Amino acid sequence: MNYNDHRPGLKARAAHLALACSGAAALLTLGVSAVTAIPASASSLAGDVAQALKLRLPKTPIDTIDCDRLGPWCEVVSNDTLFYIDETARYLFVGRLYDMEERRDVTAARLLELNPDLLAAGAPRAGGEAQGGPNKTPTKAATTRVDLSTLPEDGAIHWGNPKGEKFVVFSDFQCGYCQRLAGELAKAKVHVEERPISIFGAASRKLSEAVICAKDPAKALHAAYAGQAPANGKSCSRAKALDANEAFAKANGFNGTPVIVRARDGxxxxxxxxxxxIRRFAAGAKGSGQ
Incomplete structure (x- = not known):
């Protein structure tokens, strides 16, 4: 049998196969387009998720659902609980969501928004583990009044209004809420004695050392909050005082940042x-709960 006699048939089959592949590609493109086009809006998606949750978690009260901020996850608020669920309402995630780009604990920040009196404890360190997690020593209950007299001066960075009410602030330069607090402290026109602690591990400690060893630590502090590490990242003798800040925070149950201490009475x-x-706290005579 001559091969050339069957070449038209092979060409026809090849053309058919090409057409089939083209159709499959078009179908695949349509499928991807359809998936990305549905649902039409975050509000309609939240409604669909709410309906699915009613079926799958009928005894769980749902206060709010937000499907507009966290990529493929919808945030669900249920009383004092915060959890996340995917857009199909199949996979439920309970735990801390961390924004790698902004370097912040999204869950802790959101819980603090929902309840400002909540201590955002157990923030994950750079290694990914949360404080007080499995195989960790339980953290001490947070203290509501402390004695500041044992803290060395070298561990402090002073800024703000020198004539204002003095506050000692324990912070981490990688903490988003510490950055926001710095702006509010400036608005309140108080005297700030800032004491860095390393909630987010080794990277935070390195940044704290660079700030406290800078020629102008106060200027370096605000630059660090703006995401600009001090140009001279060398350590110095003052950096040893950061150990005292860390030890003091641990001894008093400061497991998250920021922590604000009124200097005159602790x-x-x-x-x-x-x-x-902050102004009300400055004027008050009592500590926690204000």
């Missing part, structure tokens, strides 16, 4: 506060 506020709250 009264403690945990977490971010706005300028108005």
């Amino acid at each position: 009264a403690v506020l945990h977490g971010y506060r706005d300028a108005a709250t």
Whole structure:
């Protein structure tokens, strides 16, 4: 049998196969387009997720659902609980969501927004483990009044209004809420004695050393909050005082940042506060709960 006699048949089959592949590609493109086009809006998606949750978790009260901010995850608020669910309402995630680009604990920040009096404890360190997790020593209960007299001066960075009410602030330069608090402290026109601690591990400690050893630590502090590490990243003798800050924070149950201490009486506020709250705290005579 001559091969050339069957070449038209082979060409026809090849053309058919090409057409089939072209159709499959078009179908695949349509499928991807359809998936990305549905649902039409975050609000309609949230409604669909809410309906699915009613069927799958009928005894769980749902306060709010937000499907507009966290990529493929929808945030679900249920009383004092925060969890995440995928857009199909099949996979539910309970735990901390961390924004790698902004270097912040999204879950802790959101919980603090929902309840400003909540201590955002257990923030994950750079290694990925949360403080107080499995195989960790349980963290001490947070103290509401402390004695600041044992802290060395070398571990402090002073800024703000020198004539204002003095606050000692324990912070981490990689903490988003510490950055926001710095702005509110400036608005409140108070005297700030900032003491860095390393909630986010080795990277935070390195940044703290660079700031406290800078020629102008106060200027370096604000630059660090703006995401600009000090140009001279060398350590110095003052860096040893950061150990005292760390030890003091651990001894008093400061497991998250920021922590605000009123210098005149040692009264403690945990977490971010706005300028108005800081002013009230400055004027008050009592510590926690204000």
